[in-house]
Amino acid sequence: MTPSLLHPLFLAAIATLLLNDHLLKAHFPGVVTGKLSDLAGLTFFPVFLHTLLRVAWKAAGRWSLWACVGATVLGFALVKTVPAATIFAEGILEVFQSPLRGRGVSVRIVTDPTDLVALPLATVCLWLGRRR
């Protein structure tokens, strides 16, 4: 069975991401808050992707969860290690944020290979799915 985004762990991860990005980073800038968003985001993002897939294409099998984990890991690794991918990701986010923020939005993502330490958390959903 595939895990739900309503699992307490994923809800906590979403809350942690919001809290860290919009409160903690401003008040406690440093290594911990710098990595916390990556850890939280990677924890829930594969399940978020999988839920979208399930709604859009009714693709709810375990293979699709593996695909979502793979896509998350690959995308994150590229953005954090290849400057061109970082710029591309910034551009995408700027497009999404522009309608709400107005023109001149500047999104900043850092190319930082040390953020890859968070990658194992992308597989948490596979482990949770196996336990259910």
Next chain:
Amino acid sequence: MGALDRSAVRVWGERIAVLVAGGASLATPQARWYLNADGPSGAVRTGAVVTVEASVVPTVRILSAPTPRALLAEYGLLSGPWTGRGEFFVPPGSQFEGASLRGNCTSSGPCSGACDPPAGTFVRVLRIDPVESWAISGQSGAVTLPVARATVEASGPPDVEVIPSTPSAPSVLMSRVGGTAYAFEVRWDVAPETVSLPFQWTFRATVRGYCRTAPCIPPAEARAAVRVER
């Protein structure tokens, strides 16, 4: 609550969670504003002093081969409080890329306004004057360690480089360690056991300065002593 109700609550709960998760993912990066004042293209031949005016202390980008750019950025180029104007030395052969300011937007989240610099924020390059320069270098002996710590006793931020004994030697990674000391970790970019031939490298540090008038000789306190240890 009936089974149907629980199912509906779950469906709606999941939809809300998807929206919040999507919003959190898209709104994650903190927006920033940037102001740049670019320098002239090309390297300076004899050294130069760049005068920069800015509302707050700027980031000054000087490309100085062979020191990795990240190390230069970590040094910080100033001592003392920022008075609105500063002079920055560009060593011979280096390139002054420019000066910049950046900051976080005053509000965050996907519903904040456009991200413009605060009123009164500015940075500009006032002038670039050619100057005479001096340099003093220190060098380690030949080292064969695959991982070592190199410490430089220097009177100012040193340019550092690792010189391999042969062109076929594996490349070397160098990162700054420690706080205010000029200490660096030097590490082969391969597993030591995969290197069949022993090879040597030396660590060189150079401290530079400038003079407004000739002759330009290093001051008595100038020093660049290198110590390498395991």
